[in-house]
Amino acid sequence: MNYTLKYVPEREAKPREKGITMVMDKGLSVNEIENFLSVSGNHTDLVKLGWATSFVTPNLQDKLRVYREAGIPVYFGGTLFEAFIIRGQFEDYQRLLDRYGMEYAEVSDGSITIPHDIKCEFIRKLKGQVTVISEVGSKDDTVIIPPYKWIELMQAEIDAGSWKVIAEARESGNVGLFRGNGEVRSGLVEEILTKIPQESIIWEAPQKSQQVWFVKLLGANVNLGNIAPAEVIPLETVRLGLRGDTFNHFLKDFDIPVM
Amino acid sequence: MNYTLKYVPEREAKPREKGITMVMDKGLSVNEIENFLSVSGNHTDLVKLGWATSFVTPNLQDKLRVYREAGIPVYFGGTLFEAFIIRGQFEDYQRLLDRYGMEYAEVSDGSITIPHDIKCEFIRKLKGQVTVISEVGSKDDTVIIPPYKWIELMQAEIDAGSWKVIAEARESGNVGLFRGNGEVRSGLVEEILTKIPQESIIWEAPQKSQQVWFVKLLGANVNLGNIAPAEVIPLETVRLGLRGDTFNHFLKDFDIPVM
Amino acid sequence: MNYTLKYVPEREAKPREKGITMVMDKGLSVNEIENFLSVSGNHTDLVKLGWATSFVTPNLQDKLRVYREAGIPVYFGGTLFEAFIIRGQFEDYQRLLDRYGMEYAEVSDGSITIPHDIKCEFIRKLKGQVTVISEVGSKDDTVIIPPYKWIELMQAEIDAGSWKVIAEARESGNVGLFRGNGEVRSGLVEEILTKIPQESIIWEAPQKSQQVWFVKLLGANVNLGNIAPAEVIPLETVRLGLRGDTFNHFLKDFDIPVM
Numbered sequence: 001m002n003y004t005l006k007y008v009p010e011r012e013a014k015p016r017e018k019g020i021t022m023v024m025d026k027g028l029s030v031n032e033i034e035n036f037l038s039v040s041g042n043h044t045d046l047v048k049l050g051w052a053t054s055f056v057t058p059n060l061q062d063k064l065r066v067y068r069e070a071g072i073p074v075y076f077g078g079t080l081f082e083a084f085i086i087r088g089q090f091e092d093y094q095r096l097l098d099r100y101g102m103e104y105a106e107v108s109d110g111s112i113t114i115p116h117d118i119k120c121e122f123i124r125k126l127k128g129q130v131t132v133i134s135e136v137g138s139k140d141d142t143v144i145i146p147p148y149k150w151i152e153l154m155q156a157e158i159d160a161g162s163w164k165v166i167a168e169a170r171e172s173g174n175v176g177l178f179r180g181n182g183e184v185r186s187g188l189v190e191e192i193l194t195k196i197p198q199e200s201i202i203w204e205a206p207q208k209s210q211q212v213w214f215v216k217l218l219g220a221n222v223n224l225g226n227i228a229p230a231e232v233i234p235l236e237t238v239r240l241g242l243r244g245d246t247f248n249h250f251l252k253d254f255d256i257p258v259m
Numbered sequence: 260m261n262y263t264l265k266y267v268p269e270r271e272a273k274p275r276e277k278g279i280t281m282v283m284d285k286g287l288s289v290n291e292i293e294n295f296l297s298v299s300g301n302h303t304d305l306v307k308l309g310w311a312t313s314f315v316t317p318n319l320q321d322k323l324r325v326y327r328e329a330g331i332p333v334y335f336g337g338t339l340f341e342a343f344i345i346r347g348q349f350e351d352y353q354r355l356l357d358r359y360g361m362e363y364a365e366v367s368d369g370s371i372t373i374p375h376d377i378k379c380e381f382i383r384k385l386k387g388q389v390t391v392i393s394e395v396g397s398k399d400d401t402v403i404i405p406p407y408k409w410i411e412l413m414q415a416e417i418d419a420g421s422w423k424v425i426a427e428a429r430e431s432g433n434v435g436l437f438r439g440n441g442e443v444r445s446g447l448v449e450e451i452l453t454k455i456p457q458e459s460i461i462w463e464a465p466q467k468s469q470q471v472w473f474v475k476l477l478g479a480n481v482n483l484g485n486i487a488p489a490e491v492i493p494l495e496t497v498r499l500g501l502r503g504d505t506f507n508h509f510l511k512d513f514d515i516p517v518m
Numbered sequence: 519m520n521y522t523l524k525y526v527p528e529r530e531a532k533p534r535e536k537g538i539t540m541v542m543d544k545g546l547s548v549n550e551i552e553n554f555l556s557v558s559g560n561h562t563d564l565v566k567l568g569w570a571t572s573f574v575t576p577n578l579q580d581k582l583r584v585y586r587e588a589g590i591p592v593y594f595g596g597t598l599f600e601a602f603i604i605r606g607q608f609e610d611y612q613r614l615l616d617r618y619g620m621e622y623a624e625v626s627d628g629s630i631t632i633p634h635d636i637k638c639e640f641i642r643k644l645k646g647q648v649t650v651i652s653e654v655g656s657k658d659d660t661v662i663i664p665p666y667k668w669i670e671l672m673q674a675e676i677d678a679g680s681w682k683v684i685a686e687a688r689e690s691g692n693v694g695l696f697r698g699n700g701e702v703r704s705g706l707v708e709e710i711l712t713k714i715p716q717e718s719i720i721w722e723a724p725q726k727s728q729q730v731w732f733v734k735l736l737g738a739n740v741n742l743g744n745i746a747p748a749e750v751i752p753l754e755t756v757r758l759g760l761r762g763d764t765f766n767h768f769l770k771d772f773d774i775p776v777m
Contacts, residue, residue: 002578003614006605027492029294035547038722039575052501054494057298060261083501087265087511096262109504139503146687170503172467208690232573233545242570242601243656251604264690286751288553311760312751316557319520342760345769346524355521370765396763431726 006239007254008222008247016045016249018199019239020164023229024171025205026076028052032178032229037070046133047072048106048225050171050254051079058259064100078108078135081122086112090122097130107157116153120160124214127161134160137168137176147191154196166225167192169204173226177203177210184213198222211235212245220250248257264512267499275304277458278480279423282488283465284308284333285428289318291488292325299491301331307365307484307513309430310338323359337362337367337394340381345371345459349381356389366416367394375412379419386420392461393419396435406450413455423468424455425484428463431484436462436469443472457481470494471504479509480492525772527545527738532589536717537739537757541747542689542724543569543592546578550747555588558750564651565590565674566624566743568689569597582618590670596626596653597608599640601699604630608640615648626653628686634671638678638684645679652678653719655686655694665709672714683714684743691744695721695728702731716740729753730763 012019023044028036037044045068054060054076067074084093097105107122114122119134125217126132134157136150145153154165177185191199198218204226205211214222220239227235237243241250271278282303287295296303306326313319313335324331343352356364366382373381378393385391393416395409404412413424427435434442451460458476463472463485473481479498486494496502500509530537533759543560546554555562565585572578572594585592602611605612613621625640632640637652644650654668663671672683686694695703705754722744723729732740738757746751755761759768 001573002575003573003617005573005601006607022262027298027489029298031294031297033291038549039545039577040545042576043574050493051503052499055260055262055501056302056492056495056499058301059298079501079503079506080740082506083264089265099262111503145340165753169705196423230545230775233574234568236574237570238435242573242597243627244569244597246602246656247597286557286748288557289574290553290556309752310762311755311758314521314523315561315751315754315758316520317560318556338760338762338765341522341765351522360522388661418707430688469774 002205007251008242009250009253011222011239012221014042014045018223020045020223021227021232021235022046022048022202022223022225023232024050024226025053025229026056026065026171027053028229030061033063034245036055037066037072038228040229041070041072043236044072045230046104046225047074048077049074052083053077054080060100064109074106075104075106075133076103076217079107079111081105081107082109082112084124085114092218094126094129101181103129104132104133106133106166107162108168110137110139113258118158120156123162125155125158131163132161133164133166134162135166135168139168139170140176141180148186150188150192152203153197155194158196158200164200164202164223165196166202166236167204169206169210169226173204173206173210173228182207184210186213189217208234208238208245211238215239215246216249230253261378266510267501268317268509270405270498271480273301273304279304279482280491280494281305281307281461282491283307283309283485284312284322284453285430286312286316287322287488289321289325291450292322294432295488296325296329296331300331300490302495303331303489304330305363306333308333310336311342312336312339313339315460319359326513331359332363332390334361334363334365336394337365338370340364341368341371344373344381351383353388362389364382364389365390365392365394365425366421367403367427368385369394369396369398375415379415382416382419382421390419392423393425393426394425398427398429398434400434400439406447409451410454417459423482424461425461426451426457426463428469428485429463430465430485432463432465432469441466441468444467445472448476450494465477467493467497467504470497474498474505475508522732525650525769526760527768528773529757530739532560532563536741538563538720538741539745539750539753540564540566540720541742541745541750542566542568542735542744543581543747544569544689545571545575546581546636546747547712548577548584550586551581551584551686554747555584555590558747559590561750561754562590564622567592567600569595570601571595572598578618591622593620593622593624593651595615596624597629598625598632599625603640605641612644612647622651623648624653624681625683626658626684628653628655634674638674641675641678641680650679650685651679651682651686652680652705653686655691657686657688659693665706668706668710669713672710672719676714676718682718682720682741684720685710685722685727687724687744689724689744693702693722699710700725702728704731725757726752726756726763729756733757733764734767
C-alpha cells in the first residue's frame with residue numbers, strides 16, 4: 001500500500017486460497033498483459049483465457065510466458081474443453097495441455113449437455129495432469145437449476161477432485177447466478193453456502209453491483225471471477241471498503257461511527 | 260490457428276470480399292494500434308477512423324502509417340465527409356484525401372439530408388480517386404426508412420460505383436438496422452437480402468447480440484462493421500462457433516450430435 | 519488540428535478556466551497513461567485518480583510523474599479524503615498531499631455526512647496548501663437534494679475557497695445530477711445556473727448522452743468531468759459539432775442551412 005489508512009480490512013496474501021480474483025483475458029496483446037500486470041499483478045490470482053479465444057490469438061505462447069513469468073496461473077476457458085469434447089477429441093485436449101505446459105484446466109458443461117458422472121470422470125482423468133477447476137451452471141438463460149441441484153453438482157465435482165468450483169455467470173453476468181437483468185439470485189447463493197464452504201467456490205461476478213453484493217455478504221476475501229482486467233483495481237477498493245459502494249459497510253466492524 | 264480442432268467453419272482468407280471485419284478506431288494512440296494489430300491484425304479487413312475523430316487526434320500521419328505498414332486499409336468516417344459537404348468544401352475534402360494518401364473514402368448522409376442523385380454524384384466523382392464505401396441509413400432514431408427504400412438506395416449507390424454499402428447502426432447499435440433497444444429489425448434485413456447480394460453489404464453490428472444474430476443468419480463469413488478493437492477476437496470466435504452463443508449452431512452442419 | 523474545416527466553434531486554449539475536460543483514471547498503468555496522453559493530452563485539463571484507487575496501485579509515484587511531465591494537474595478522488603476524515607486522520611491526509619507533492623485536492627461528502635460548516639472549514643484549511651476542488655451531491659441514489667440547497671452548498675464552498683465545485687454523478691452517471699436511468703435532471707441544472715456562474719462548475723457527465731446534453735445547453739466550452747480516458751477524443755468532437763449528436767446544433771450559429 002502506498003500510505004497508511006487505519007481500519008482497513010485485511011486481505012489474504014498470495015498464494016491465496018480465499019480472496020481470489022480471477023481475471024478474464026478475452027484477447028489481450030503481450031504489451032497489454034504487461035501493462036495490466038504492472039498495475040494489477042499483485043491483486044490477480046488466476047487468469048482465464050476466455051472461452052476459445054486462445055484458438056484465434058496469434059501470440060499464445062508469448063502470452064502464456066508473460067503470465068508465467070509474473071507467477072500467475074493461467075488456463076483455457078471451459079468452452080474450449082467443451083469444443084474438444086463434443087468433437088470426440090478429449091485426448092487431443094490432454095495433449096494440448098501438455099504441449100502448452102498448462103498447470104490448470106477447466107471442466108465445464110455450459111454449452112453442451114454431459115451426464116454428470118461423465119463430467120466427473122473427466123475431472124478425475126484431468127486431475128492427474130493438472131489442477132482442475134470445474135464450473136457449474138448453464139450459459140443458456142432458459143435453463144434454471146434449482147439450489148439443491150447446484151449443491152449436489154458442486155459437491156460431486158469437489159469429490160471428484162476439483163480444486164475449486166466456479167459458479168457460472170458468463171462475461172456479461174446475466175445467466176446462472178444472476179437474473180437476465182444482472183440481479184443476484186440471492187436465495188440460491190445463500191442456500192449453496194449452507195452446504196458448500198465458500199473457500200471452494202469462485203463466484204463469477206463481472207458487474208460491479210454483483211461484486212459489491214458478494215463483498216457485502218462474504219467479506220473482503222470472497223473469491224470472485226470473470227473480472228475484466230481494467231476492473232481489478234476498482235474491485236480491490238470495493239474489497240477494502242474504499243469505494244462509495246462498500247465505504248460504510250466495513251466501518252462498523254471497527255466501531256467507527258458512520259458520520 | 261494455434262492447434263487443431265475438427266469441424267470448424269472455414270474462414271475466407273485475406274484480402275476478403277466476404278467475411279469482412281471492419282473495425283472502428285475512435286481515437287487509439289500509435290502504441291494502442293500496434294497492440295491491437297499484434298493480436299487482431301489478421302482478423303481485421305478495414306479500419307474506420309470514427310466520424311471526425313481524425314480532426315482532433317494529434318498523431319494522424321503516424322496512425323495512418325502503422326495501419327498501412329500492416330496492410331490494412333483505413334478510411335475517414337462518413338461524418339467527416341458530411342462536415343465538408345455541408346460547409347461547401349467538397350474540393351477541400353478531395354485534396355485532404357490526396358494529402359493523406361487515402362485509398363478509401365466513405366460517402367454518407369447520416370447527419371445531413373442530400374438529394375439521393377447528388378449523393379450518387381459524389382460517389383461517381385470520388386470513385387476516380389479512391390475506393391468508395393457508401394452508407395445507407397440515418398443516425399436520427401426518429402427516421403424510419405422502409406425496406407423497399409433501403410433496397411432502392413443501396414442499388415443506386417452500387418450502380419454509382421460503391422465497392423460496398425454499409426448499413427447504418429452507429430457506434431452504439433441502436434439506430435438504422437436496429438431498434439432503440441439494440442434489437443435487429445430482422446424483417447428489414449431479410450427483405451434487403453432478397454434484392455442485394457450479401458457480399459455487397461457491410462452490416463454495422465457493434466453489440467455482441469447483433470453479431471451473433473448475423474452470424475446465425477448469414478454464416479461465418481458475413482461482413483460486419485463498427486466492431487470495437489477489443490471485440491475482434493471475441494467476434495472471430497463467434498464466427499467459428501467457438502463461443503457459447505454460436506457453439507451449437509455450426510455443429511449441425513457437420514452432423515455432430517449436440518450432446 | 520490536422521486540416522481546416524470552416525465554421526467550427528472555437529475552443530479555449532490551455533490553461534483553461536472554461537471548457538475543462540476532467541478525466542477519471544481508475545487504475546491506468548504508466549504505459550497506458552503515456553498512450554492516453556499522446557492522443558488526448560492537449561484536450562485534458564485535469565486528471566482525478568478515481569476515489570481511493572491510489573491506495574492500491576503500485577506505481578503511484580511514477581503515475582504522478584508522467585502526468586506532471588505532461589503539465590496536467592492530477593488529484594486524488596474525494597472518497598480518499600472522506601476515508602481519512604472518517605478515521606480522524608485529516609492531518610495524515612495533509613501530510614500525504616505534501617509527501618506526493620499534490621497541487622490539487624478534492625473535498626467531498628459523497629459517502630459520509632459532515633455538517634456543512636465543517637466541510638467548508640476543511641476547504642479553508644486545505645486552500646492554504648493546494649488548489650481545492652469541492653464536490654456537491656451524494657453517491658447515495660436515495661438522497662435527493664432540492665435545487666435551492668445545491669445552490670446554497672455550492673455558493674458556500676466557493677466562498678470558503680473552492681476553485682471549482684463539482685456536481686456529483688459517480689463513474690456510472692446515475693446519481694446526483696442524473697436519474698437512475700442516466701437522464702439529466704434538467705430543471706435542477708437550469709436552476710443552479712440562475713445563481714452560480716457556469717465557469718465555477720464542473721459537471722460530472724460520464725455518459726455520452728449526458729455530455730451531448732450539456733454541450734447543447736452550454737456550448738463547446740462547458741466544463742465536464744468523470745470522462746473515461748478513451749472518451750476524451752469522442753467528447754472533443756461532440757464539443758466541436760463533429761459527431762452526429764451535435765452536428766447540426768452548431769451550424770445554425772454560422773448561418774449554414776441544414777441540408
